[in-house]
Amino acid sequence: MSRALPADLDCIVAVEQVTDYLEGAMPPDVRTQFEQHLVVCPGCVTYLRQIRAQIGAAAALGGAKPPSEEVSRKLLDLFRASRGG
Amino acid sequence: MLAWKFLAPGAIAPFTGIRWPAPEGSRSAPWMEGMASPGQGVHACAAEHLPYWFDEELWEVELDGPVTREVRQLIARRGRLVSRVDDWPACEPKFVRACLERTRRRVVDALFAEGRRVEAERLAVQTDLDALQSAAATIAASGFAVAGYVSDAVRRRPYPGLCAYIAANAAAAVDGQRGHDQERAIQAAWLRDRLTLDAGS
Numbered sequence: 001m002s003r004a005l006p007a008d009l010d011c012i013v014a015v016e017q018v019t020d021y022l023e024g025a026m027p028p029d030v031r032t033q034f035e036q037h038l039v040v041c042p043g044c045v046t047y048l049r050q051i052r053a054q055i056g057a058a059a060a061l062g063g064a065k066p067p068s069e070e071v072s073r074k075l076l077d078l079f080r081a082s083r084g085g
Numbered sequence: 086m087l088a089w090k091f092l093a094p095g096a097i098a099p100f101t102g103i104r105w106p107a108p109e110g111s112r113s114a115p116w117m118e119g120m121a122s123p124g125q126g127v128h129a130c131a132a133e134h135l136p137y138w139f140d141e142e143l144w145e146v147e148l149d150g151p152v153t154r155e156v157r158q159l160i161a162r163r164g165r166l167v168s169r170v171d172d173w174p175a176c177e178p179k180f181v182r183a184c185l186e187r188t189r190r191r192v193v194d195a196l197f198a199e200g201r202r203v204e205a206e207r208l209a210v211q212t213d214l215d216a217l218q219s220a221a222a223t224i225a226a227s228g229f230a231v232a233g234y235v236s237d238a239v240r241r242r243p244y245p246g247l248c249a250y251i252a253a254n255a256a257a258a259v260d261g262q263r264g265h266d267q268e269r270a271i272q273a274a275w276l277r278d279r280l281t282l283d284a285g286s
Binding site: 027028029032035036038039040041042052 | 099100102123124125137138139155157158244246247250
């Protein structure tokens with residue numbers, strides 16, 4: 001379709017911005033553009049709600065326990081291997 | 086200063102999730118304070134901003150402190166709910182239908198202007214919305230892309246903000262920024278008139 005107006009925010013960009021939005025890290029004009037996108041995009045509203053719920057659920061789990069020494073070592077080995085040793 | 090604010094069910098701010106306290110009886114609602122930093126604060130709408138921010142509840146709000154008028158919203162130091170606008174969302178389907186019909190009219194006019202009389206008449210007289218959506222999508226697929234706005238508006242009619250946006254973009258496709266601005270002004274006037282909102286805010 002023809003586009004006679006400045007480009008709007010695309011969903012693919014909006015989902016990248018969700019964390020900044022939830023952390024209040026957006027400049028006001030960017031935040032307004034993001035919220036305007038939410039008004040016209042039910043899919044991104046759902047996504048935002050899911051992320052909010054996920055954060056809430058994670059917070060309800062309480063403090064995270066660090067993995068055991070053995071698990072940490074294995075993870076580090078795998079990480080190094082994935083980077084070519 | 087009086088203004089308006091769309092809120093989710095239960096007077097909840099749709100983006101922050103903060104619940105706005107409602108007035109109780111003759112007692113005013115408490116003030117909600119916004120952050121003092123530039124661009125931050127309590128957000129609300131003048132009449133012309135309303136078509137950009139739909140939600141389930143519409144409230145009249147009182148704003149206090151310095152009020153900044155941005156392109157799509159008012160930002161104030163603090164605000165409080167005054168009263169709920171009773172006719173919203175009851176008149177939402179009529180608003181959406183009005184957006185749809187203006188979009189249809191623009192597309193029909195554009196089809197006539199292109200000499201596509203048969204398609205124009207087909208779209209103009211169709212009363213069944215599913216059939217209208219299908220007919221518009223067929224015309225769009227044949228290369229007359231602007232007809233796609235009619236199909237989109239029908240498909241998205243549960244979402245007033247999206248229908249208003251589609252109508253404004255259809256107007257822009259036909260008549261540029263001027264068309265967009267006119268369509269948004271029509272939407273704001275429709276809401277102001279039907280909801281009997283005072284223009285003075």
